[in-house]
Amino acid sequence: MKPATFDYFAPSTVAEAVDLLQQHGDKAKILAGGQSLVPMMNFRVARPEVLIDINRIKKIAYIREEGDELAIGALTRQRDVELSPLVREKCPILADALSFVGHSPIRTRGTVGGSLVHADPSAEIPTVICCLDARVKVVGPSGERTLQPEEFFLTYLTTSLEPAEILVEVRIPVLPLKAGWSFVELTRRHGDFAIVAAASVLSLKDGGVCSEARIALGGVAPTPIRAREAEEVLAGETITLALMEKAGQKAAEATEAESDYHSSAEYRRDMARVFVRRGLEQAWNRCKGGR
Numbered sequence: 001m002k003p004a005t006f007d008y009f010a011p012s013t014v015a016e017a018v019d020l021l022q023q024h025g026d027k028a029k030i031l032a033g034g035q036s037l038v039p040m041m042n043f044r045v046a047r048p049e050v051l052i053d054i055n056r057i058k059k060i061a062y063i064r065e066e067g068d069e070l071a072i073g074a075l076t077r078q079r080d081v082e083l084s085p086l087v088r089e090k091c092p093i094l095a096d097a098l099s100f101v102g103h104s105p106i107r108t109r110g111t112v113g114g115s116l117v118h119a120d121p122s123a124e125i126p127t128v129i130c131c132l133d134a135r136v137k138v139v140g141p142s143g144e145r146t147l148q149p150e151e152f153f154l155t156y157l158t159t160s161l162e163p164a165e166i167l168v169e170v171r172i173p174v175l176p177l178k179a180g181w182s183f184v185e186l187t188r189r190h191g192d193f194a195i196v197a198a199a200s201v202l203s204l205k206d207g208g209v210c211s212e213a214r215i216a217l218g219g220v221a222p223t224p225i226r227a228r229e230a231e232e233v234l235a236g237e238t239i240t241l242a243l244m245e246k247a248g249q250k251a252a253e254a255t256e257a258e259s260d261y262h263s264s265a266e267y268r269r270d271m272a273r274v275f276v277r278r279g280l281e282q283a284w285n286r287c288k289g290g291r
């Protein structure tokens with residue numbers, strides 16, 4: 001099928017895009033990479049009367065190191081982030097997670113901002129953003145707001161973005177030098193959305209005691225979630241295989257998995273346990289220099 005008819009605008013600044021959003025209200029949709037929106041329009045699941053194509057707003061396509069954060073513009077293509085030497089050095093978990101997003105032609109068009117605003121709870125970028133406590137910057141008629149992941153992702157395919165707001169940037173803390181990390185996911189085929197995804201970061205003190213653990217899960221709740229009770233199992237303790245197994249169990253208890261076409265709730269929950277434990281082991285090995 002082809003999409004229903006729509007009016008098309010291609011602003012060249014964020015301010016113009018916000019003006020257009022204000023003028024057209026909920027009849028309008030931003031078009032970024034089009035990799036989620038256009039299929040939805042073709043299936044007529046989405047029928048915007050106005051498309052505001054932001055691809056000419058080159059100012060929001062960048063990857064920069066600013067202090068101890070990476071600033072990534074919303075229009076930056078997923079493939080550019082995946083291949084960026086800066087991202088690979090400062091935030092390798094993000095580059096690695098991106099390699100699981102669809103296939104390279106999709107990542108070549110798809111943008112970081114589009115994935116965040118689409119807010120699929122199985123998507124890789126939102127899960128990593130949640131694990132790292134990154135912040136998103138949005139611009140609207142009354143100025144700029146910065147939001148934590150828990151404030152931004154409200155539920156399945158829904159964010160707290162107001163109708164006339166546009167996402168312009170995500171700011172991601174760089175990983176501590178000696179942190180170990182991992183991104184693992186369960187899919188039926190490579191490139192599918194995750195049935196369960198687990199992002200983990202571990203920091204160890206001398207002697208192998210865990211100073212900080214961060215664990216986020218995708219695919220097991222209406223938004224990506226932090227497994228904070230699992231993190232607490234690890235923090236301040238000497239890491240062992242038994243402790244990582246226990247953290248996996250705690251993470252599984254935190255899920256709100258539902259049964260769907262891809263798997264039963266019970267299977268998802270059990271796979272959350274397995275994939276958190278597996279991811280922690282990888283992160284632990286990386287901490288010890290076994291990349």
Ligand SMILES: Cc1cc2nc3c(=O)[nH]c(=O)nc-3n(C[C@H](O)[C@H](O)[C@H](O)COP(=O)(O)OP(=O)(O)OC[C@H]3O[C@@H](n4cnc5c(N)ncnc54)[C@H](O)[C@@H]3O)c2cc1C
Pocket residue numbers: 029030031032033034035036037038039054074075100101102103106109110111112113114115117118122123124125161165166167168191192193194
């Ligand atoms: C075959 C296929 C497989 C895929 N597999 C995966 C996968 O495994 N994992 C995964 O995470 N994704 C997957 N995707 C989706 C892909 O990552 C999309 O690129 C992404 O979800 C949306 O990014 P986009 O730039 O294409 O956004 P668009 O499709 O252009 O827009 C998506 C939504 O975000 C809004 N939007 C976009 N940018 C902004 C902005 N800056 N401010 C405000 N609103 C904005 C749009 O209005 C729309 O509602 C797949 C897509 C396809 C076609």
